[in-house]
Amino acid sequence: MSKQLFPLVMADVALFCLDEEQRLRLLVTQRALAPAQGNWALPGGLLKPSQDSSMEDTARRVLREKVGLDAVPLEQVRVFSGDRRDERGWSLSVLYLALLPKDQVPAVAMHKTDAVAWIDPNSPDVELAFDHASMVQAALQALRAKVRDRKLPLHLLSPLFTLTELQRACEAVLDTTMDKAAFRRRLKEREGIDFEAVEGEEKRGRQRPAQCYRATQEFYF
Amino acid sequence: MSKQLFPLVMADVALFCLDEEQRLRLLVTQRALAPAQGNWALPGGLLKPSQDSSMEDTARRVLREKVGLDAVPLEQVRVFSGDRRDERGWSLSVLYLALLPKDQVPAVAMHKTDAVAWIDPNSPDVELAFDHASMVQAALQALRAKVRDRKLPLHLLSPLFTLTELQRACEAVLDTTMDKAAFRRRLKEREGIDFEAVEGEEKRGRQRPAQCYRATQEFYF
DNA sequence: TCAAAAGTGTTGATCCTACACCCATGA
DNA sequence: TCATGGGTGTAGGATCAACACTTTTGA
Numbered sequence: 001m002s003k004q005l006f007p008l009v010m011a012d013v014a015l016f017c018l019d020e021e022q023r024l025r026l027l028v029t030q031r032a033l034a035p036a037q038g039n040w041a042l043p044g045g046l047l048k049p050s051q052d053s054s055m056e057d058t059a060r061r062v063l064r065e066k067v068g069l070d071a072v073p074l075e076q077v078r079v080f081s082g083d084r085r086d087e088r089g090w091s092l093s094v095l096y097l098a099l100l101p102k103d104q105v106p107a108v109a110m111h112k113t114d115a116v117a118w119i120d121p122n123s124p125d126v127e128l129a130f131d132h133a134s135m136v137q138a139a140l141q142a143l144r145a146k147v148r149d150r151k152l153p154l155h156l157l158s159p160l161f162t163l164t165e166l167q168r169a170c171e172a173v174l175d176t177t178m179d180k181a182a183f184r185r186r187l188k189e190r191e192g193i194d195f196e197a198v199e200g201e202e203k204r205g206r207q208r209p210a211q212c213y214r215a216t217q218e219f220y221f
Numbered sequence: 222m223s224k225q226l227f228p229l230v231m232a233d234v235a236l237f238c239l240d241e242e243q244r245l246r247l248l249v250t251q252r253a254l255a256p257a258q259g260n261w262a263l264p265g266g267l268l269k270p271s272q273d274s275s276m277e278d279t280a281r282r283v284l285r286e287k288v289g290l291d292a293v294p295l296e297q298v299r300v301f302s303g304d305r306r307d308e309r310g311w312s313l314s315v316l317y318l319a320l321l322p323k324d325q326v327p328a329v330a331m332h333k334t335d336a337v338a339w340i341d342p343n344s345p346d347v348e349l350a351f352d353h354a355s356m357v358q359a360a361l362q363a364l365r366a367k368v369r370d371r372k373l374p375l376h377l378l379s380p381l382f383t384l385t386e387l388q389r390a391c392e393a394v395l396d397t398t399m400d401k402a403a404f405r406r407r408l409k410e411r412e413g414i415d416f417e418a419v420e421g422e423e424k425r426g427r428q429r430p431a432q433c434y435r436a437t438q439e440f441y442f
Numbered sequence: 443t444c445a446a447a448a449g450t451g452t453t454g455a456t457c458c459t460a461c462a463c464c465c466a467t468g469a
Numbered sequence: 470t471c472a473t474g475g476g477t478g479t480a481g482g483a484t485c486a487a488c489a490c491t492t493t494t495g496a
Contacts, residue, residue: 162448163448163449164447164448164449180448180449180450181449181450181451184449184450185450206445206446206447207445207446207447207448208446208447208448208449209448210447210448210449211448211449
C-alpha cells in the first residue's frame with residue numbers, strides 16, 4: 001500500500017477521428033516526461049484545482065495544451081483508479097471520449113508541441129503506457145454502445161455531410177457494413193435532419209453528386 | 222477558485238431495493254458530521270489510500286461502515302466533480318450503483334449506527350445535500366438504461382425467485398407495466414435461466430403457487 | 443456508353459403487442 | 470364454486486434485413 005495521503009487525480013482523453021479512408025482512428029501522444037517517458041499514451045494530465053472548475057475542464061485544458069484543440073465535445077466514460085496503475089502511487093483517472101470533426105483533423109497534424117500519432121484502436125500497433133489499453137477498450141465500448149443505440153456520431157463529420165458519409169461513420173465505429181436502404185429509411189422516419197443545403201452538392205470524383213445535409217444540435221453526441 | 226492543492230476524493234452509493242409492495246426504493250442516510258450535518262444524503266465517504274486499493278473498495282468500505290452491508294455488487298455510474306459542489310473545496314465523487322437483494326433488506330433496518338431511510342427515488346420527500354439529487358437522477362437513468370437494454374435486475378431479488386417477481390422488478394425500475402406473455406417468451410427464448418427448483422414452490426397467500434427459478438451468474442448485473 | 447456511387451421499392455422473416463384463454467389453489 | 474393470480478396460445482401490426490432496381494454524373 002501507498003504511504004501518500006492524497007491520490008493523483010487526472011483526466012485522460014480518447015479522441016477518435018476518421019481518416020481519409022473513413023476508418024476509425026485514435027489519437028495517442030508520446031510522453032515527454034517520466035513516468036513512462038518516451039512511451040505512447042492517451043493524452044492526459046493532472047487536475048489543477050486552481051485552473052479547472054471540473055474534471056471536464058481538466059480534460060479540455062489537456063487537449064488544448066497537448067494537441068492545440070479547443071471546444072471539443074467531451075463525454076465521460078468512467079473512472080480508473082487504484083494504487084497500482086501508476087508507479088507514482090495511488091491515482092485516479094477520469095476517462096473522456098471525444099470525437100473530432102473531419103475538418104479539424106489537419107489542425108492536429110499542424111500542432112507540433114508533442115509527438116502525436118493516429119492509430120487503429122482495434123489493434124493498436126504501439127504498446128500503451130499504464131492501463132491505457134483498458135481505457136481504449138472502455139472508450140470503444142462506450143462509443144459502440146451509443147451508435148448501436150441509434151445515436152449518430154455526427155461529431156466525426158463536417159457540419160455539412162452526405163448520408164453515405166454518415167453511414168460510413170457508423171460502419172467504421174461498429175466495424176460492420178450496413179444496408180443503405182434501411183439506414184436511410186431509419187433516418188428519414190426519425191424527422192430531425194434538415195434537408196438539402198440548397199447548393200451544397202459535393203461533386204465527388206467521377207460519380208453522381210450527393211445531397212448534403214445538416215443536423216440540428218440535438219442529434220449530435 | 223480554491224487555494225487547495227488537492228481535491229477531496231470520495232465515493233457515493235445509490236443503493237436501491239424493492240419494498241414489500243415491490244416499489245423501487247433508495248437508501249439515504251442522515252449526515253452525522255459537518256458539512257450538511259443533519260441533512261439527508263447518499264451514503265458516501267472519503268477515499269483512504271492506505272486502506273482502499275481502488276475507488277470501488279472505498280464504496281464497499283463505506284457501505285460496510287455506514288449500513289453494515291458486505292459483498293454488495295457495485296457498478297460505476299459516473300464522476301461528479303468541481304470546486305462548488307462541496308463547501309470544503311474542490312471535490313470529486315465517484316457515484317456507484319448498487320442493488321440490494323430482497324433477503325438482505327432487513328439487515329439494513331437492523332444496523333443502527335446511522336439514521337437511514339428508504340425513499341421514493343422518483344419523488345424524494347427529503348431534500349438531499351450537495352448535488353446528490355443529480356446523482357440520484359444519474360443512477361436512475363443508468364439503472365433504467367440497463368433494464369431497457371434487456372438486462373435483468375436480478376440483484377433486487379432473492380436467489381430463488383418467481384417470474385412474476387422478476388417482471389415486477391423490471392416494472393418497478395421502468396415505472397411501466399409489461400405484458401406477462403411477452404415478458405416470459407423473451408426470457409425462455411434467451412436460454413439461460415435454469416428451471417424449476419424442484420420443491421421450491423412459493424405458496425403465496427390464497428392463489429396458485431408459482432414456479433421458482435434460479436439464474437446463472439452471467440445474467441445478473 | 444460504361445463504371446461508380448446515389449438513391450428507392452419490394453418482399454419475406456422476425457419481433458412485439460394485445461388479448462383471450464386455461465390452470466391450480468385457498469377460501 | 471368462485472376469486473385470484475399463475476401460465477400459455479394466437480393473430481395483427483410494426484420493424485428489419487436482403488436484394489433488385491432506377492438515376493445521375495465523369496470519363
